[in-house]
Amino acid sequence: MIIDHGRPLPQQVVVDIRGRVARGELAPGDPLPATRLLARELGISRGSVVTAYEQLVAEGFLTATHGGTRVNPELPRPLPQRRARPAGAPADFQPTELRPGAPVTGVLTTGLWRSAWRAAAADPRPHPASGSAELRELLATHIRRARQVDVDPERILVTAGARDGLRLALGALGGRGGVSGTGTLAVEEPGYPSLTGIPRALGWRTVPVDTAAFREAPTSPALPAGAQAVLVTPNHQFPWGERMPAGQRLSLLGAARRAEAMIIEDDYDAELRSAPTPLLSLDPGERVIMLGSFAKTLSPAVGLGYLVAPAPLLERMRPLCVPVSGIVQDAMTRFLAQDGLRRHVARARRIERQRRALFTEVFPEGVPMEGGLHAVVLLAPQADEAGAVAACHRAGLGVAGMSAYWASPGAAAGPGVVLGLGARTPERLRELLVRLREALTPYGPRPRPERAARD
Numbered sequence: 001m002i003i004d005h006g007r008p009l010p011q012q013v014v015v016d017i018r019g020r021v022a023r024g025e026l027a028p029g030d031p032l033p034a035t036r037l038l039a040r041e042l043g044i045s046r047g048s049v050v051t052a053y054e055q056l057v058a059e060g061f062l063t064a065t066h067g068g069t070r071v072n073p074e075l076p077r078p079l080p081q082r083r084a085r086p087a088g089a090p091a092d093f094q095p096t097e098l099r100p101g102a103p104v105t106g107v108l109t110t111g112l113w114r115s116a117w118r119a120a121a122a123d124p125r126p127h128p129a130s131g132s133a134e135l136r137e138l139l140a141t142h143i144r145r146a147r148q149v150d151v152d153p154e155r156i157l158v159t160a161g162a163r164d165g166l167r168l169a170l171g172a173l174g175g176r177g178g179v180s181g182t183g184t185l186a187v188e189e190p191g192y193p194s195l196t197g198i199p200r201a202l203g204w205r206t207v208p209v210d211t212a213a214f215r216e217a218p219t220s221p222a223l224p225a226g227a228q229a230v231l232v233t234p235n236h237q238f239p240w241g242e243r244m245p246a247g248q249r250l251s252l253l254g255a256a257r258r259a260e261a262m263i264i265e266d267d268y269d270a271e272l273r274s275a276p277t278p279l280l281s282l283d284p285g286e287r288v289i290m291l292g293s294f295a296k297t298l299s300p301a302v303g304l305g306y307l308v309a310p311a312p313l314l315e316r317m318r319p320l321c322v323p324v325s326g327i328v329q330d331a332m333t334r335f336l337a338q339d340g341l342r343r344h345v346a347r348a349r350r351i352e353r354q355r356r357a358l359f360t361e362v363f364p365e366g367v368p369m370e371g372g373l374h375a376v377v378l379l380a381p382q383a384d385e386a387g388a389v390a391a392c393h394r395a396g397l398g399v400a401g402m403s404a405y406w407a408s409p410g411a412a413a414g415p416g417v418v419l420g421l422g423a424r425t426p427e428r429l430r431e432l433l434v435r436l437r438e439a440l441t442p443y444g445p446r447p448r449p450e451r452a453a454r455d
Contacts (some may be wrong), residue, residue, distance in 0.1 A: 013052035043109025099398030102422035120330035129321035131158025172316035186230040190405035208407040241369035269296035286310035378416040380444030385415035
């Protein structure tokens with residue numbers, strides 16, 4: 001739930017809970033978080049939550065007992081079809097609980113965060129398409145402090161996120177093969193499937209690159225013939241969360257230099273972990289374009305990121321830039337200037353460690369990422385992954401199948417599911433993980449094989 005501080009706070013909580021009861025996300029008898037916990041998560045006063053609970057009790061949606069506040073057990077249970085895909089929804093509709101990619105947003109809504117947005121909204125200003133000069137200066141400082149790379153602010157472009165940055169990079173690289181806007185992009189496998197949709201939509205051919213093969217031959221990583229660029233996540237390969245070893249990084253840079261190809265480095269959520277410096281820091285030949293985003297660090301709803309590129313490519317990118325909201329840029333400028341991001345990251349790291357520990361309690365054989373809010377549960381070797389994912393969806397859990405992160409059929413390390421740990425409260429997360437355990441029990445959760453777990 002995202003709080004709008006321009007509207008009555010108790011009424012927003014009432015509408016959210018009432019809607020979740022109506023949709024079947026909260027069933028009769030389900031416990032609700034304590035008022036103090038929910039207030040802390042939403043960043044509002046406890047009195048606002050108490051007022052909302054009292055109204056819902058008066059309406060008959062909730063009951064208050066010595067054991068806490070619960071959904072009224074006398075309410076009729078929603079029909080099963082309430083969990084089904086709504087009319088007009090896309091075919092890939094999924095439930096939202098435990099869906100990969102959802103951050104913990106309650107820790108973000110501090111007084112400093114709210115004041116930054118209020119000040120930006122009170123004085124809205126436009127900025128050049130390449131981004132606010134003040135924001136780019138602060139981003140350069142952030143990259144230097146958080147990623148140990150000294151970057152000229154003139155080499156930074158403000159984007160609407162990693163996908164927008166990838167669009168700019170491919171737009172600038174298109175035409176090197178002789179045809180404007182097309183080319184061949186090698187894509188790290190496994191990796192985010194959503195990122196591969198951008199190059200395909202732009203007319204690029206994508207070729208998967210097996211990262212396991214890179215590990216086996218770190219001295220001579222071979223780029224596919226004709227590849228103009230390779231898209232990698234060296235500090236946090238998804239979904240396992242592995243890091244690219246130093247020797248492999250240097251060899252990859254050498255391979256890109258020999259092939260006259262560019263490396264597009266997605267440095268997502270590096271602030272949330274003890275990550276090595278990015279490939280950009282090892283790039284004297286200016287072969288690396290680095291993508292950064294605040295989607296995982298703050299929230300996807302912010303819609304803000306950045307790109308660092310060699311000077312010659314920037315001249316091609318600037319005409320392709322689409323201006324990002326001036327209010328968003330100014331709010332982030334104030335937040336960075338007042339050290340809000342560093343303090344937020346420190347809080348987020350503590351919360352994420354707690355949530356990964358909670359996951360390990362329920363799934364001791366599971367694999368939580370070292371940083372961030374994702375985890376993997378492998379299934380029995382012969383288990384039906386599609387059936388397991390469907391069973392989870394029927395239980396209202398939006399997990400994804402492991403095979404979705406590999407482009408090559410059968411390349412995944414066996415069947416499994418990928419889940420996010422960004423549920424609303426720790427109590428709610430535990431309930432959802434227990435429900436997931438029940439849904440996956442017939443499919444035999446198993447530990448990660450030793451070879452796959454190797455760095």
